[in-house]
Amino acid sequence: xxxxxxxxxxxxxxxxxxxxxxxxxxxxxxxxxxxxxxxxxxxxxxxxxxxxxxxxxxxxxxxxxxxxxxxxxxxxxxxxxxxxxxxxxxxxxxxxxxxxxxxxxxxxxxxxxxxxxxxxxxxxxxxxxxxxxxxxxxxxxxxxxxxxxxxxxxxxxxxxxxxxxxxxxxxxxxxxxxxxxxxxxxxxxxxxxxxxxxxxxxxxxxxxxxxxxxxxxxxxxxxxxxxxxxxxxxxxxxxxxxxxxxxxxxxxxxxxxxxxxxxxxxxxxxxxxxxxxxxxxxxxxxxxxxxxxxxxxxxxxxxxxxxxxxxxxxxxxxxxxxxxxxxxxxxxxxxxxxxxxxxxxxxxxxxxxxxxxxxxxxxxxxxxxxxxxxxxxxxxxxxxxxxxxxxxxxxxxxxxxxxxxxxxxxxxxxxxxx
Amino acid sequence: xxxxxxxxxxxxxxxxxxxxxxxxxxxxxxxxxxxxxxxxxxxxxxxxxxxxxxxxxxxxxxxxxxxxxxxxxxxxxxxxxxxxxxxxxxxxxxxxxxxxxxxx
Ligand SMILES: [Zn+2]
Numbered sequence: 444x445x446x447x448x449x450x451x452x453x454x455x456x457x458x459x460x461x462x463x464x465x466x467x468x469x470x471x472x473x474x475x476x477x478x479x480x481x482x483x484x485x486x487x488x489x490x491x492x493x494x495x496x497x498x499x500x501x502x503x504x505x506x507x508x509x510x511x512x513x514x515x516x517x518x519x520x521x522x523x524x525x526x527x528x529x530x531x532x533x534x535x536x537x538x539x540x541x542x543x544x545x546x547x548x549x550x551x552x553x554x555x556x557x558x559x560x561x562x563x564x565x566x567x568x569x570x571x572x573x574x575x576x577x578x579x580x581x582x583x584x585x586x587x588x589x590x591x592x593x594x595x596x597x598x599x600x601x602x603x604x605x606x607x608x609x610x611x612x613x614x615x616x617x618x619x620x621x622x623x624x625x626x627x628x629x630x631x632x633x634x635x636x637x638x639x640x641x642x643x644x645x646x647x648x649x650x651x652x653x654x655x656x657x658x659x660x661x662x663x664x665x666x667x668x669x670x671x672x673x674x675x676x677x678x679x680x681x682x683x684x685x686x687x688x689x690x691x692x693x694x695x696x697x698x699x700x701x702x703x704x705x706x707x708x709x710x711x712x713x714x715x716x717x718x719x720x721x722x723x724x725x726x727x728x729x730x731x732x733x734x735x736x737x738x739x740x741x742x743x744x745x746x747x748x749x750x751x752x753x754x755x756x757x758x759x760x761x762x763x764x765x766x767x768x769x770x771x772x773x774x775x776x777x778x779x780x781x782x783x784x785x786x787x788x789x790x791x792x793x794x795x796x797x798x799x800x801x802x803x804x805x806x807x808x809x810x811x812x813x814x815x816x817x818x819x820x821x822x823x824x825x826x827x828x829x830x831x832x833x834x835x836x837x838x839x840x841x842x843x844x845x846x847x848x849x850x851x852x853x854x855x856x857x858x859x860x861x
Numbered sequence: 862x863x864x865x866x867x868x869x870x871x872x873x874x875x876x877x878x879x880x881x882x883x884x885x886x887x888x889x890x891x892x893x894x895x896x897x898x899x900x901x902x903x904x905x906x907x908x909x910x911x912x913x914x915x916x917x918x919x920x921x922x923x924x925x926x927x928x929x930x931x932x933x934x935x936x937x938x939x940x941x942x943x944x945x946x947x948x949x950x951x952x953x954x955x956x957x958x959x960x961x962x963x964x965x
Contacts, residue, residue: 495965583965606962633930641964693941
């Protein structure tokens with residue numbers, strides 16, 4: 444990360460060009476020249492240049508914030524473009540922090556942009572956060588959320604935090620005017636297998652857009668001196684119901700590990716260990732099965748070519764099977780297997796029976812299980828291994844490592860990736 | 862004296878959706894039966910486990926409370942302000958369970 448940044452100069456007046464540019468907001472008595480001058484002297488650190496960070500940075504740049512720090516370790520991918528609206532098609536493969544800075548510079552060249560091409564790390568986070576006035580958490584994972592929050596408490600900076608998934612979003616302002624921090628609300632991280640990210644759960648771009656814009660609004664209110672409405676409150680947005688809820692949060696907790704009266708967290712820690720999950724992996728690769736119970740996509744392709752009798756079981760949710768599928772696969776969602784859905788099990792039994800007629804019936808019939816990435820398929824194999832042999836005959840369940848996305852990258856490049 | 866309570870239990874639960882845990886239904890207007898001791902959140906959680914949770918209660922509960930990462934709101938306020946597990950439910954109360962989101 445670059446060296447210390449010089450402080451933004453204090454200004455006593457706006458230029459004629461600035462007056463013209465910001466005229467529509469200058470005439471608002473709540474902002475006025477005084478608020479605009481405060482904005483011009485404010486610096487905001489944006490952690491994550493994705494679905495939340497893009498709209499947030501766009502509105503902050505347009506409004507004339509003095510300096511924007513842009514942190515992101517990732518590069519622009521095609522599946523980002525649906526919601527990460529600063530990155531265009533031509534930017535694919537480029538670092539997001541630089542892509543965002545380039546797009547913002549076209550919008551407002553008077554703002555200083557400082558792209559940081561790397562993940563926020565415990566080693567460097569505090570030094571970085573100390574150089575900014577306000578921090579916006581636009582990240583996409585649990586360890587980073589704890590890291591950003593702790594860094595803001597230790598550096599004494601307000602944190603405007605947004606998150607979104609599927610058709611819902613949340614916003615809160617932490618460590619602001621004596622209010623609670625993220626840890627006051629969530630002293631313990633959630634168990635890793637209860638956390639869903641946007642890659643797995645999906646998200647509508649306009650939902651991250653709404654929450655990112657709400658974050659930008661609260662940053663602008665804090666920076667210009669209006670003050671945030673969300674200190675001690677959380678906003679919940681349900682896009683399907685079209686409903687916003689304002690929830691009154693607990694006050695700062697005296698026994699909070701970081702902002703409490705006797706804090707045990709006085710320097711930044713290993714947040715990936717604390718949360719049991721990675722801050723940079725897009726997908727968690729589970730390892731539930733021994734390697735003997737798994738095959739690679741190459742191995743599966745070979746036995747498919749050799750016409751080895753088997754059943755291919757696709758356990759993805761219905762909505763994903765409608766996107767793309769292997770035609771010879773039997774589709775039964777993992778959930779139906781977990782619920783021991785009778786109709787689903789009968790379909791499986793029937794297919795196994797049909798396939799067994801092609802064999803000598805002496806050896807167990809292989810059942811290969813596939814999903815998108817190879818996590819759910821392992822869970823399904825475990826369920827299949829428990830099925831009663833008297834009903835299903837002897838079968839040998841294995842999962843296909845890496846799932847259909849590995850099939851698309853290694854075997855069949857025409858198979859859609861999502 | 863005790864009366865059945867009508868309580869609105871609203872679950873914002875993700876990870877495979879509320880559908881996985883609560884059969885896809887977000888809003889549950891539940892009528893809690895009469896019982897000798899007053900209904901509190903501790904009892905409500907037990908009742909939910911027995912009556913609403915279809916499977917894998919560990920994704921929702923931990924011990925006698927909710928698991929980390931779920932925020933409980935009573936009438937749109939953090940349950941911490943209301944006495945947490947000891948809050949005594951009133952007729953027409955609104956209880957929300959929200960799993961925090963981390964995506965962006
Ligand atoms: Zn705290």
